[in-house]
Amino acid sequence: MAQQIISTTDVKGYLGQIFEKEKIHKVLLVCDGAFDYLQTKDEYMALDIPYAIFNEFTPNPLYEDVVKGVKLFREEECDAVLAIGGGSSIDVAKCIKLYSSMNDTKVYLEQEYKENDVTLIAIPTTSGTGSESTRYAVIYYEGKKQSVTHDSIVPKYAILDYRNLVTLPLYQKKCTMLDALCQSIESWWSVNATEKSREYSRHALNTLMFNMKDYIANKEDGNAEMLEASNYAGKAINITQTTAAHAMSYKLTSLYGIPHGRAVFMCLPSIWKLMEARSILPDVFSDIAYMLGYTCVADAIGYLESLNEQLFENDKVTMNEGDIEILVKSVNPTRLKNNPLELTEDMIRSLYMDIIKKYQ
Numbered sequence: 066m067a068q069q070i071i072s073t074t075d076v077k078g079y080l081g082q083i084f085e086k087e088k089i090h091k092v093l094l095v096c097d098g099a100f101d102y103l104q105t106k107d108e109y110m111a112l113d114i115p116y117a118i119f120n121e122f123t124p125n126p127l128y129e130d131v132v133k134g135v136k137l138f139r140e141e142e143c144d145a146v147l148a149i150g151g152g153s154s155i156d157v158a159k160c161i162k163l164y165s166s167m168n169d170t171k172v173y174l175e176q177e178y179k180e181n182d183v184t185l186i187a188i189p190t191t192s193g194t195g196s197e198s199t200r201y202a203v204i205y206y207e208g209k210k211q212s213v214t215h216d217s218i219v220p221k222y223a224i225l226d227y228r229n230l231v232t233l234p235l236y237q238k239k240c241t242m243l244d245a246l247c248q249s250i251e252s253w254w255s256v257n258a259t260e261k262s263r264e265y266s267r268h269a270l271n272t273l274m275f276n277m278k279d280y281i282a283n284k285e286d287g288n289a290e291m292l293e294a295s296n297y298a299g300k301a302i303n304i305t306q307t308t309a310a311h312a313m314s315y316k317l318t319s320l321y322g323i324p325h326g327r328a329v330f331m332c333l334p335s336i337w338k339l340m341e342a343r344s345i346l347p348d349v350f351s352d353i354a355y356m357l358g359y360t361c362v363a364d365a366i367g368y369l370e371s372l373n374e375q376l377f378e379n380d381k382v383t384m385n386e387g388d389i390e391i392l393v394k395s396v397n398p399t400r401l402k403n404n405p406l407e408l409t410e411d412m413i414r415s416l417y418m419d420i421i422k423k424y425q
């Protein structure tokens with residue numbers, strides 16, 4: 066299914082066209098706490114068709130939350146899901162769409178996933194995960210992170226409205242931007258990279274670097290371009306998946322509450338340095354370095370480390386060397402398979418040591 070991506074501030078007009086084209090009668094609006102602060106809220110709420118709202122989920126959504134959403138979708142007899150929010154809202158909406166046609170007497174996660182005709186529309190309100198253009202969703206079941214992956218959960222329509230970024234707190238803007246930055250780099254060096262995915266990565270990274278300053282300054286153009294960059298980074302990882310920096314980041318988030326994008330960005334330079342020392346992928350690494358503004362890979366890695374300092378100067382994170390073994394054991398082997406260098410347990414241990422020393 067080809068996805069339609071629309072960059073517009075006439076969201077109401079476009080939604081009207083989509084509802085008509087898809088013959089939608091009632092929509093389930095999935096949104097998070099930030100929805101109330103959007104300057105576009107009243108405009109979005111004035112939909113031309115009936116809707117029900119679902120917002121009973123946490124930033125790291127639980128399977129049980131999704132089940133509640135599916136129940137509401139059925140009770141309200143909806144035929145479309147509209148996600149307005151960050152990665153979590155979009156992930157919840159994806160699962161509701163996928164599970165809405167499945168057997169509710171069994172655990173959805175254990176059933177075979179099939180395509181259905183529920184229309185899924187996503188309006189991202191952060192520029193980071195690119196979830197509006199991926200076939201992945203993350204939810205937690207019995208305390209464990211579950212990756213839900215299916216082609217049919219790529220939203221059929223993604224609407225990019227830069228006005229949504231204006232009210233996003235600066236810290237969150239920085240963290241989500243770093244997710245997009247890491248996703249474009251990891252996708253570029255992933256073992257699954259294709260010509261197409263590298264084209265997406267290149268465009269994402271170029272756009273991101275060029276607009277970082279204006280985005281941080283909350284300028285209109287900067288926000289609009291960053292939304293495009295994160296969308297392209299999403300398209301890139303939709304092909305390649307992420308690699309070791311993401312795999313190593315998840316426990317930093319769950320253990321210390323470090324926001325996702327920042328946690329990944331803490332891991333990426335150390336991993337790149339290790340890979341660079343093994344002289345793998347010289348051309349790919351030079352291309353990435355060039356896009357970051359450097360002819361030398363070591364300088365590009367140094368730049369990323371200094372960017373971390375620059376962005377979070379007075380805002381340190383707390384980690385604990387005593388947790389090293391917990392961190393090492395947490396790394397998801399599936400994500401590691403996408404990494405261009407096979408990482409041993411010892412390598413992962415020394416990477417974590419390095420990260421803790423550097424950012425503590």
Ligand SMILES: [Fe+2]
Nearest residue numbers: 194244248311
């Ligand atoms: Fe990510």
